[in-house]
Amino acid sequence: MSKLPVAPEQLEAHYGPHLQFPGGKHLQSGLEIDRLVKTHCCFCGQQCGIQLKVAHQQVVGFEPWEDFPFNRGMLCPKGIKRYLQGGHPDRLLTALQRDPAAAGGFRPLEYPQAIAQTAAAIAKIQEQHGFAAFGVLSGASLTSEKAYLMGKFARVCLRTPYIDYNGRLCMVSAGAANKKAFGVDRGGNPWSDILGAELIWISGANVAECAPITTHYVWQAREQGARVVVVDPRVTPLARTCDLFLPIKPGRDVALFNGILHLMIEKDWLDHAFIEKYTVGFEKLAESVREWTPRRTAQVCGLNQKLVEQAAEWWGTASTSFLMHARGIEHHSHGVQNVLGAINIVLASGRIGRENCGYSTITGQANGQGGREHGQKCDQLPGGRDISNPEHRAHVAGIWGVAPDDLPQAGVDAYELFRKIDQGEIKGLLTLCFNPKVSLPDSEFVARCLDKLEFYAAIDFFLNETAQHADIVLPGSLQEEDEGVVCSAEGRVIRIRKAIDCPGEARQDWRIIQDLAAALKRPQGFEFQHPGQIFDELRRASQGGVVDYSGITYEKIEASYGVFWPCPSEEHPGTPRLFEPDSWNVVARGQGPFYFPDGKARFQVADYSPPQEEVDEEYPLILTTGRVISQFLSGTQTRRIGPLAEMHPAPWLEVHPQLAAKLGLKAGDTALVESRRSSIELTTKVVNTIRPDTVFVPYHWAGRESINRLTIAAQDPISKIPEYKACAVRVRRLEHGS
Numbered sequence: 001m002s003k004l005p006v007a008p009e010q011l012e013a014h015y016g017p018h019l020q021f022p023g024g025k026h027l028q029s030g031l032e033i034d035r036l037v038k039t040h041c042c043f044c045g046q047q048c049g050i051q052l053k054v055a056h057q058q059v060v061g062f063e064p065w066e067d068f069p070f071n072r073g074m075l076c077p078k079g080i081k082r083y084l085q086g087g088h089p090d091r092l093l094t095a096l097q098r099d100p101a102a103a104g105g106f107r108p109l110e111y112p113q114a115i116a117q118t119a120a121a122i123a124k125i126q127e128q129h130g131f132a133a134f135g136v137l138s139g140a141s142l143t144s145e146k147a148y149l150m151g152k153f154a155r156v157c158l159r160t161p162y163i164d165y166n167g168r169l170c171m172v173s174a175g176a177a178n179k180k181a182f183g184v185d186r187g188g189n190p191w192s193d194i195l196g197a198e199l200i201w202i203s204g205a206n207v208a209e210c211a212p213i214t215t216h217y218v219w220q221a222r223e224q225g226a227r228v229v230v231v232d233p234r235v236t237p238l239a240r241t242c243d244l245f246l247p248i249k250p251g252r253d254v255a256l257f258n259g260i261l262h263l264m265i266e267k268d269w270l271d272h273a274f275i276e277k278y279t280v281g282f283e284k285l286a287e288s289v290r291e292w293t294p295r296r297t298a299q300v301c302g303l304n305q306k307l308v309e310q311a312a313e314w315w316g317t318a319s320t321s322f323l324m325h326a327r328g329i330e331h332h333s334h335g336v337q338n339v340l341g342a343i344n345i346v347l348a349s350g351r352i353g354r355e356n357c358g359y360s361t362i363t364g365q366a367n368g369q370g371g372r373e374h375g376q377k378c379d380q381l382p383g384g385r386d387i388s389n390p391e392h393r394a395h396v397a398g399i400w401g402v403a404p405d406d407l408p409q410a411g412v413d414a415y416e417l418f419r420k421i422d423q424g425e426i427k428g429l430l431t432l433c434f435n436p437k438v439s440l441p442d443s444e445f446v447a448r449c450l451d452k453l454e455f456y457a458a459i460d461f462f463l464n465e466t467a468q469h470a471d472i473v474l475p476g477s478l479q480e481e482d483e484g485v486v487c488s489a490e491g492r493v494i495r496i497r498k499a500i501d502c503p504g505e506a507r508q509d510w511r512i513i514q515d516l517a518a519a520l521k522r523p524q525g526f527e528f529q530h531p532g533q534i535f536d537e538l539r540r541a542s543q544g545g546v547v548d549y550s551g552i553t554y555e556k557i558e559a560s561y562g563v564f565w566p567c568p569s570e571e572h573p574g575t576p577r578l579f580e581p582d583s584w585n586v587v588a589r590g591q592g593p594f595y596f597p598d599g600k601a602r603f604q605v606a607d608y609s610p611p612q613e614e615v616d617e618e619y620p621l622i623l624t625t626g627r628v629i630s631q632f633l634s635g636t637q638t639r640r641i642g643p644l645a646e647m648h649p650a651p652w653l654e655v656h657p658q659l660a661a662k663l664g665l666k667a668g669d670t671a672l673v674e675s676r677r678s679s680i681e682l683t684t685k686v687v688n689t690i691r692p693d694t695v696f697v698p699y700h701w702a703g704r705e706s707i708n709r710l711t712i713a714a715q716d717p718i719s720k721i722p723e724y725k726a727c728a729v730r731v732r733r734l735e736h737g738s
């Protein structure tokens with residue numbers, strides 16, 4: 001738990017009278033607390049348990065929730081400070097209408113009028129150009145009830161195929177690869193399996209800054225003797241304490257995994273019985289990795305060959321292990337291949353679906369997992385169902401009370417949706433919980449598209465940079481103003497509890513959506529009175545699907561600190577560990593533990609190809625981008641939380657001392673970074689924790705400070721994830737003031 005570095009009086013003067021100590025001691029303000037609400041953090045996919053302190057209809061602080069098993073009261077700086085958002089002066093308390101003459105470009109609008117005008121604009125566009133001329137973008141920070149409702153709203157009320165979500169920028173490479181290999185898209189294990197693992201392998205995840213509580217799991221395992229291997233172009237904070245660090249060249253992970261498998265085969269470090277009984281496709285894969293000799297692997301990955309051999313030996317000979325990865329291997333134009341490479345070495349080792357033997361992607365947003373399960377993806381229906389499958393369509397259409405033929409077919413990914421705006425095919429847009437102008441690559445293109453729209457409405461609690469292009473802004477709800485469920489990185493479905501009412505004219509997001517449906521005169525199916533009713537429908541819609549929530553109830557979640565899906569009946573205890581050969585589900589299916597008709601996992605040939613934009617003489621450096629501990633995503637929320645913003649007030653350029661010397665750059669110098677798309681001026685940080693051929697910039701800032709103006713809109717052909725982790729740039733020192 002963090003200690004406050006300064007006296008409480010000083011802090012109180014700085015941040016107002018509502019500050020509470022992490023331990024829950026009150027300041028001298030004498031503020032009395034009305035109640036404590038057990039809920040979860042609004043930020044990352046770890047979904048730490050937290051108790052919010054409520055006084056006079058405001059969240060004024062927090063207490064640790066020590067019983068919640070995942071984090072046992074621990075929180076990172078973002079969780080500790082999240083309560084400072086609600087009282088921020090920028091909080092949207094009314095609807096807004098674009099008005100160039102008004103200060104800030106917007107003027108307040110009565111909520112009913114904002115709804116009426118938005119509905120009228122949608123109706124007009126759809127009457128003139130067809131249903132598909134309107135698009136929807138939503139988000140994975142939303143509860144599963146809202147994510148479900150957005151999928152239904154787009155298909156049933158708006159009748160458009162064009163809905164997608166910000167998880168497209170996040171975990172879809174892992175999702176697609178997991179479905180190909182396992183037939184299901186969920187982290188395979190509860191985090192408790194990390195604790196007893198002998199070997200922990202982490203590829204492309206800055207665990208200490210982005211999944212801070214997982215650090216505790218890794219360190220506990222280390223205390224019991226576990227070895228930790230980290231693969232990253234940067235020595236991340238966790239890597240500083242690891243046993244073997246592989247400073248890989250960005251964009252080469254599949255080559256490394258193929259090279260590891262090559263050595264596993266050569267040295268016979270394989271679980272033949274597991275491969276035989278529970279998998280298909282090994283021979284073809286083995287053939288494909290023959291070319292990945294240690295020498296070639298090391299060369300392609302920019303690694304010392306000895307490191308590759310050592311990593312293979314540790315992996316090959318471990319008796320228990322846990323492999324984790326995050327966006328470092330997923331944010332690539334071949335992100336799915338990278339993840340398949342990782343899955344192949346897990347399956348070949350046979351160390352999955354057992355105690356202390358696991359594999360998982362570390363999910364990103366608060367509901368990164370749940371947000372990709374129930375139909376806000378462009379090709380998906382609730383329960384992880386496929387929108388192009390006639391049986392799946394018939395099931396969901398039945399729940400929704402529409403004819404299967406009335407459901408649109410698959411739409412397009414979030415970036416493609418902008419291309420359709422550019423081409424004039426999509427003329428109107430509604431966004432909820434997404435800030436694409438900051439978070440999408442090659443973002444100057446995105447900004448131009450926003451200005452081409454005939455009508456754009458945004459729902460948010462802050463006027464984010466994308467919403468600044470809106471015609472109408474509708475004031476939505478903060479996480480603590482609504483309730484519902486989310487699914488954590490572990491696959492644990494947990495409850496978000498309402499702590500306070502929405503202030504001013506702000507509304508719970510799902511009410512805004514239903515108000516729009518009513519104003520569009522298509523209210524049928526959008527008349528829920530409470531998130532619990534939406535959840536009950538979601539359960540039925542998911543029943544029989546791979547992502548089966550039908551046996552999960554709010555009460556059951558309350559009783560057991562969450563329920564892991566699949567949970568196909570109310571008597572079912574839920575499934576903390578997927579792929580257990582003798583588990584309830586598997587025995588019931590009478591097949592192997594994987595989610596294909598024969599119960600067997602699929603080895604998949606994982607092909608290597610370099611990043612779409614390789615370095616050359618003109619642009620000789622690899623730019624990779626990512627995060628820092630105190631800021632979250634596009635920064636809309638954390639840039640407004642004083643103590644977090646102060647930790648990292650602006651982006652910077654991270655360069656190795658050798659590169660700095662070559663470029664004549666010193667710490668603190670202003671550097672000009674240019675890609676083929678745009679340029680940015682940044683302050684230089686010289687660090688010996690990065691490869692000399694790579695530079696790093698965090699992406700949480702907007703406008704002239706946004707690195708996404710430089711990144712490339714290359715996408716993985718299967719998952720459509722953008723290649724945020726590698727593009728070509730050049731860097732030069734700017735004379736002061738130029």
Ligand SMILES: Nc1nc2c(c(=O)[nH]1)N[C@H]1C(S)=C(S)[C@@H](COP(=O)(O)OP(=O)(O)OC[C@H]3O[C@@H](n4cnc5c(=O)[nH]c(N)nc54)[C@H](O)[C@@H]3O)O[C@H]1N2
Nearest residue numbers: 204205206210250251326327328364365626627629632633
């Ligand atoms: N503080 C904080 N925490 C967050 C978030 C946040 O914004 N701030 N966001 C949440 C979300 S939505 C997400 S998706 C997760 C993201 O969590 P992470 O994926 O852990 O975070 P990133 O910083 O995007 O990238 C992870 C690491 O990948 C490395 N990397 C870059 N290129 C490569 C490569 O080619 N190969 C390998 N092996 N590594 C590479 C980077 O150096 C970086 O250390 O974090 C979640 N948690």
Ligand SMILES: Nc1nc2c(c(=O)[nH]1)N[C@H]1C(S)=C(S)[C@@H](COP(=O)(O)OP(=O)(O)OC[C@H]3O[C@@H](n4cnc5c(=O)[nH]c(N)nc54)[C@H](O)[C@@H]3O)O[C@H]1N2
Nearest residue numbers: 141166170433434435439460464476625633634636699724
């Ligand atoms: N260069 C680069 N770019 C990246 C990445 C990278 O590593 N490098 N990472 C990518 C990843 S992994 C991600 S997940 C995306 C994230 O990108 P975005 O999803 O665009 O980022 P957010 O900051 O989450 O924006 C969401 C908006 O939703 C609002 N919001 C949050 N919760 C709620 C809610 O409950 N209700 C309502 N109404 N609004 C809400 C916030 O105020 C914010 O304005 O960025 C991607 N972009």
Ligand code: SF4
Nearest residue numbers: 041044047048076079
């Ligand atoms: S680790 Fe994630 S969920 Fe936990 S407090 Fe930090 S941001 Fe919140």
Ligand SMILES: [Mo]
Nearest residue numbers: 169170364365
């Ligand atoms: Mo993410």
